Every structure is written in C-alpha cells, then in structure tokens.
Amino acid sequence: MLNNLPPLAPFRPRLLQDLRGYNGEKLARDVGAGATVGIVALPLAMAFAIASGLKPEAGLWTAIIAGFLISALGGTSVQIGGPAGAFIVIVYGIVERYGVANLMIATASAGVLLFLLGLFRLGTLVRYVPVSVVIGFTNGIAVLIALSQVRDWLGLDIAQMPGDFFSQIGTIASHIGSFNPYAFGLGALCVLGLFVWPRLWAVDSQFRRQLDQIDTVSALKATSRLPAPVVALVTLSLAAWALSLPVETIGTRFGGIPQGVPAFELPDFTWATVKQLVTPTLTIAVLGAIESLLCARVADQLSDTPKHDPNQELMAQGVANFVVPFFGGMPATGTIARTVTNIRSGGASPVAGIVHAATLGAVVLLAAPLAQHIPLAVLAGVLLFVAWNMGEWREFGRLKHFSNHYRLMMVSTFLVTIVFDLTVAVELGLVLACVLFVRRQSDIFRAEPLAQTGQQLTYRLYGSLFFGAAAKIDPIVAAVQQSPTAVNVVLEATHLISLDTTGLDALEQLHKAIDKRGGHLRMVGLNEQPRSLMQRSGFAAKLHDGE
Template sequence: MNLPAYLAPFRPRIFSALGGYTRERFAKDLGAGMTVGIVALPLAMAFAIASGLSPQAGIWTAIIAGGLIALLGGSAVQIGGPAGAFIVIVYGIVEQYGLPNLLISTACAGVLLFLLGFLKMGTLVRYVPVSIVVGFTNGIAVLIALSQLKDLLGLQIARMPADFFSQIKALAAHMDSFNASALGLGAACFLGLVLWPKLFVSRSLGTNGFTARLISRMQAVEGVQLLRATRAVSRVPGPIVALITLTVFAWLLHLPVDTIGSRFGGIPQALPHFALPAFSWDTVRLLLPPTLTIAMLGAVESLLCARVADQLSGLPKHDPNQELMAQGIANFVVPFFGGMPATGTMARTVTNLRAGATSPVAGLTHALTLMLVVLVAAPLAMHVPLAVLAGFLVHVAWNMGEWREFARLRQYSSHYRLLMLGTFLLTVVFDLTVALQVGLLLACVLFVRRMSSLFQVVETERTADSVHFQLYGSLFFGAVAKIDPVLSVVESAPGALLVRLDAQSLQSLDASGLDVLVQLHKAVVLRGGRLVISGLNAQPRAVMARAGFLAKVNEL
C-alpha cells in the first residue's frame, strides 16, 4: 500500500537487522541481552518505588515495554523501559490525579507518540534547544536525588509530598528518625557503583593501572586460575554486585532498615493481569497537561538516547519516526498491565552496546531474561533494602546531570544562560510541565528577538526627489517595526519621492513583512511618488507575486 508522503511507513528495524544474521551475532546479542536484563532488575524496581508505585510496576514495564520497543522500534540496540526522567512526573501525577488516571494518561501519551511518528514528526524533537534539554535534565536529576533522601537516610515519612519546598520541609521535620544503617547501605551502594567499573575497565587497554599490575603479578606467579576468576568477576555488572552483596549483608546482620518486603509485601511470582482502567472523555480532557508532558519527555528521551546509540555503535542510524511509533505502542499497552511510562534508557542502552549487542534481538533477550528472573527469584526481592535502591537512584541522578554545563555557562550567550537556568529552576521549584512550556515559549521569544535584530534597513542614498534603502536579513513579523524609519522619510518629505528598496540581501518575507511593504507603497503613492524594488530573491518574489503586490510596484 502506497502511503501519502506525509505519513511514515511502519518498518521495524528488526526486519532489516536480521538480514544476513549469523550465529556469532546471535551469541553476542544473547550475552548482551542477558547482561542488560540482570542490570535492569534493580533499576526497574527503584524507578517504580521512587515514582510512588509498587516495584512490580517497574519490572513489568521493563519487560513488556522493553520487548515491544525492541521488536517494533527504529533503533538496532536501544533498550526501552522505565526511566529516571519520569520519576518526578509520575510521582506528581499519582499525587494529584491518582494511579488509575496515571494509567489513562500513559495510554493517551502512547497514542500521541504513535501519531507523532506516523505523521513524520520525529525530526521535530531535534528542534528543542539544547539549553532547555540540559536545564530540565539537571533539574530532574536534583529532584530524583532529593526524593531519595527519605529512604537513603531511613526517615519515617509516611508519604513524601510532590513539590520541592514541601519535600524540604518534610525531610527537615523528620530528621529525628535518621537511620545510620540505611545511610551506610545507600552510601556503600553509591560508592560501589562508582568504583566497580574503575577497578577493571580502562579506556584504552581494558584494565586500569591497578588491575594491570595485579594481572601481571598473577601471570608472573602462574596464577592462571586466579587470573581467570578475576576476569570473570570483571564481567559481572556493578548493579548486580551491589544489590546482592548489600542485601545479603543487611539480612545476615539483621539491620533495622526498610525492605521491599516490609513496605510492599514482596513481588508477586506470577504474570500480570490485563485490566482496563475506567475511561471517560472528561477524564482525558482533565489529564491533557500530564499526557502532553509524558509524550514530550518520552519523545525527547527516546530520540536523544537513539542518537547517542548511533554514535557509539557504528550501526545504521535509527529511524526516528519508527522509534516514536514503537514508543507509542509500548506506552499504550503497558497501562493495561499496571505499568508506568516507558522510553529509551541511556544507561541500559550503553550497557547493551558495551556487552556486544548488534541487533534488536538483544533487547528481546533482555525482556525475556528479566521475566525469567522475576518468575524464578521474585521471593528473594523482599529482602532488598530500600536504602540500596535509593543508592542506585542517587547514582542515576549523578550520571544524568550535566553538571559541567554550570561551570561553562560563561562561555555561552546570555540567551543560552537564561534558557538553561530558567528551565532548571522552573523544573526544580515547579514541575517539568511548567518548565517545558515556559522554556519553549521563552526560546521562541528569544529566537524572534535575535532574528529581528539581524534585519536591517540602511539608507544608502538621498536626493531632493529620491531615497534609496538597502534591506538585509528576513522581514517578518518580529522585524516590521524597522520599516518605520522609511515611512517617516516618506511622510516628512515635502513632495513626491522615488523610493527604491534594494532587496538583493533580503532573504525571506512573511505575511506581516508583506503587509508593511503594502502600507509603505500606499504612503508613497498617496504623495504622488513611486516605489521601486530591485534584486528580489526567489522567496520574497514568490510571496509578493502570490499576493498580487509585485504587479503594483516597479521592479528593477
């Protein structure tokens, strides 16, 4: 079936990626998928709990959405699932609208995402200024870290409020319930995640100086078995090491800390049930702001992640429209199984690449691995301390934030600084919805201001009965006021004038710009003069001809 040019064909990347698929590639995808599946378990639980949901909501989102995004997406190696960027949004929606309305809002956002891709709007997301992206990313990172202080410090707060100042007030009011054991576990988790990769991984040779010397000594004393064991340990993901060791440590010592079991009663060892949330159009209209936020954030996160994956992998570039359609289907489906919003995830995608993934088969394997782990080992999850999961999320927040951008602000323009700092503060103090709306509006205003400053009208010659002007730049609605000096010259002239506009450097013209030229022409003719335009480029000429203005003026 031939689709109109403005509609995108539905072509999942997996079909082209499997062309010439070999056993060696399958082995790489299988190993990468299993690695990412194990890494995804603690992160999925942590994201869900931080969002005010049960841990299984994050797990089944990672399984269902992750599988659908891999199967139907436009990227070869992107891993989808719950993401840290959604924590603040989801928590706020649950607090304000309740869990059933979160499910409806997520499903509606899925429809919007699919339509964005189907209507070939995937490239529009790239037009969001990088200053806004950096601002709200850093703001979200701060809010994620702030939201985890409750479990990281072991504070006994029944329910954390959603807004920034209320959270600060609640934390300060409950500092008397501080738990040193919880802080120790959380800090150990954070430090372990930071240090583990540095013990074995090097940017050049695969090992750092310490490990290289250790291996050299092993080889010198013929410690072959120990050498093999060290290399095997180096392949174990840091999150799994932290999760298992700290959970066992807390369990053996009977540390007085909250766990998944004490707060949520564990994780069901069964598949999720399909259930339709109560739906009405009145509810959909009420949920329009959070729905747009979920869709916008999901689109930006997934496509940014896919672009990074392209740069790291060297594989064929992703299809942004197909990726958005897959994200839409995934977000439409997961709410019916009690899931949360999903998008492309940077940490798991990079882990997938480093583990050797070559196709979407790795993403499918990640989902299947995670499902098997949950079905087999779900009862063990009840012993996981919440402080350990808080340590995971503090690490996520630390890696998410682009903190160096604050130190480099002086290198950028005042417009960049205003957009970045404004979006950051609005995200932290209010919420991401307000930050995105105000940030994009401010970006448009600043863009109009900058473009209008580039338009110039320069008087090049004047005699008793004629005046010449040179036009530079784009004459659009934001720059029409700069024609006022020309009108003033015409209106103050003692007699008829020949007004010549040299448009050789006029790059573009919009309806407002055309209207001000029409008004100038009327003023000139009213005083018995003539308006001559010379050197018109293609776009301004087309606008004038289409409106019939070109036939009314003299052109050279």
C-alpha cells in the same frame, strides 16, 4: 485536498531489516549483551518504580513487556526500552494527584498519542526542542530524583512524601529526628561502590595492572564483567541480612514481589476521566518522545548500526505504552544507560533487547522471593548515582561561554522544572526559544542607507523582513514624510532572504507614504520568495517600472 496530504509512515520495525543475513556470530553477541543489560535493568527497574510511588513489580514488568515491544517493533537496532529515571517525578506527581488507576489511563492515552505522532511522520519535530531546554529540564529532573531519595537514604520515618519541591524539603526537615545511621551507611556505601567499581577494573587502573601479572586470579578477574549496580545490590543486601540491620526493605514495605505473570486488567475508563488527564497524558507523551529520540541519537553516535527511524521508534513507543498499563506497568521510553551498556557489550540488533527482556523475566519468575531482602536505602543509592550521571552539570560552568539567550532558556527551564513541573518548564522553554529567536532574527534584519539625494533615497535590505522586524521600515517612512519635496525610494533587495505578510504590509505602508508625496518605489534584485509573495498579493504591480 486529501491527495495533497503527506503519506503515512509505514510500520516497518528495524528487527525485520536486521534479521536479513543474521548469523550465529551475531546471535552470540546479542545474547551476551542482552543478558548483561537484563541484569543491569533489574535494580534500576525496581528503584524507578518505588521512587515513582508504585510497587517494584510495576517497574520490573514494564522493563520486560515494554522492553520486548520497543525492541521488537522499534526503529533502532540497539536501543533498550523500559522505565526511565526521567519519568520518576512525573509519575509520582500523577499518582499523588490522580491515583494509580488514572496513571494507567494517562499512560495508555499517551501511547495512542505517541503512535499517532509516528504514524503522521512527526518524529522529527522533537528535534526542534532547543538543546538548552533539554539540558535545563534534564538537570532539573535529576535534582528532583535525588531529593526524592533522601527519605530512604536517611531512613526517615515518613509515610508518604509530597510531590511538591518545597513540601518535600519541609517534610524531610521535620522528620530528620528519625535519621537511621544504618540506612545512611548502606546508601553511602552503594554510591561509593558505584563510583569505584568501574574505575577499579579500568584497563589503565593500578589494581587491574597488578592483577594482570597474577595467573591465579582468573575467577576474580571474571567479576570485573559484573555490572556495578548488581554487585552493590547483592553484596549490601547480603550484609544487611546477615547483620540483621534495622533498615526498611522491599519485604517490610511491599511484602515482596509476586512470583508470577501479572494479570491483565482494564482500568475504569470514562471519557470524563480522560478529559481530566489531558495534561498528564501530554506530559508523558512529550517526555517519552524526547527521551526515546534523544537516546536513539546517542545510539547512532556510538554504534555502527544504521541510523534510527524516528517515526517507527515513536510508533513502537506508542504500542509499548498502550499495552503495559493493562499489566500494571508504568510509562516506558528509551533508556540511555541501558542502551549504552548494550552497545558496549556487543549488542548489534533488536534481538539483544528481546534477550534483555527474556533475561529479566526469567530472573523475576525464578528469584522474586529473594527481592524482599533488598534494603530500600541501597536502591536509593542506585538512584542517587543515576541522578548524578543523568545531569549535565558541567553545562552550568560553561554558561559563561554562551549568549544571554541560551543562559536564560537553560536556567529558567531548570528552575521551573524544580519549582513547578516538567510540563510548565518545557512550555516556558519553548515560548522563550520562540521569543528569543524572533528577537535575534529581527536584530539581523537591517535597512542600510546607500545614497541620499534630494530626489531619491536608496537603501539596501539585509536578512528577513518579517513580523519581528517590520518596524525597521518605519524610519524610511519617516524620512519620506519629512522630505519637503516628492522623493523616490529604491530598495536594493539582493540580500533580502525572505518576506512575510507583516513585512509586506510594512512595504505597503511605505509605498502609500511615497505615493502620497508624489514619488515612486522601486525594488531591485528581488529573490524568489519575496518576489513570489509580492506577485501573488498584487503588490508587485504597484511598484515603479513593474519591479
């Protein structure tokens, strides 16, 4: 029996393949792209950690350690790994309910689960999640991320935000009297700058065309290569410091960022604790798998590199998520924004991702004390921009073009993600997808009458006769039972695609009704799958003329 099991997926990192024929030109491209992505990752990593209820260094070292491992061991050439916005709501809820120590255990356990999913070649299962469900929970998470940043954006005096959607709204409303206009202004300027900066330097912008006619502004033109989040972070932090604005900063809330490598620590581990963390573990693993493989598919579309290996990617994600908790990190996955930045900056191999981790590590070790001056309102502005870009808001406007099934799955997943949590939303979405799929397939099946005489009824079967469509055989049974004389039934099955055991049972009941009336049942034009099931069950031998 064991010999019939599919072979395990080989552990074959894409880095080994891409290093064949590697040259100086590719190295230069990877170093440039990796350095750019490392700078972009700096504000995002801190913002994701703070929004998740953790210290900023948790996000930074997750981006460094997990980013290195995912690139070095992963199944894609250009994907960048690290903390992601999609995890903010999940991690915040786990920290609030179970504590930071249990988050570490859940993350490590999710890493083991992710590795096993890849090892047993289950990476392709993620593609079975309907796109409507993915869009629904992605938009829901974007709304929750934006809501979680309102406190820091408005500068409200709230010690601890609750994790529940309605409780968050109530808490914000009850503390609106502590509104800080300076924090609001910094956050608004940050969001505005993030929107304007890339458009300002676009090739077809009026500002860029005017600069191209001037030869003395080469230094100014060089700034166009700076990522917008970094420009916003530096300029607004300097402004807040120089003007001594009364706003909360990383230093006032967290005391700054330690300038050194985090110590290796083992969380208190017991099997009793692991049993309590089954739901958080599954949530981290499922979301990590979905996000990383969706990101890998986006990378495949934008890059000329070979297509990703989903199983190898999951194994790399598993290793990264197993390791980072021991250094105080948080869950990690593939990140679309940083991956796209890597591709557009010329990254062509996992070396770019490794350079990204090294760049971020160098910045943290050399410039960590400067981070204490960063206003939290600016980081809130960065995350508000991330939430806006993360959501696929146009899909709501396009709902009128899709079926009611699609609308139901997307809207229900979106609302449940906001009101309850991601796990319930994905479960509901998948259940709805299965139920609606069964209904749609049952609608496709039909038994069309062709000819009816006093002695014979002929029907043509279309589609799949399975448990969801078996009841459509009942009218034929009723017609046989209502016939005053013996009746023969012919089922023309050329267009019968498939048959399951419930459908076979419906045919058995039809045969019994016909036999009881003294008639016989024939099936003609059977395809391979229905014929095989009938022969294995012995039903084929009961049919007239052995059909």
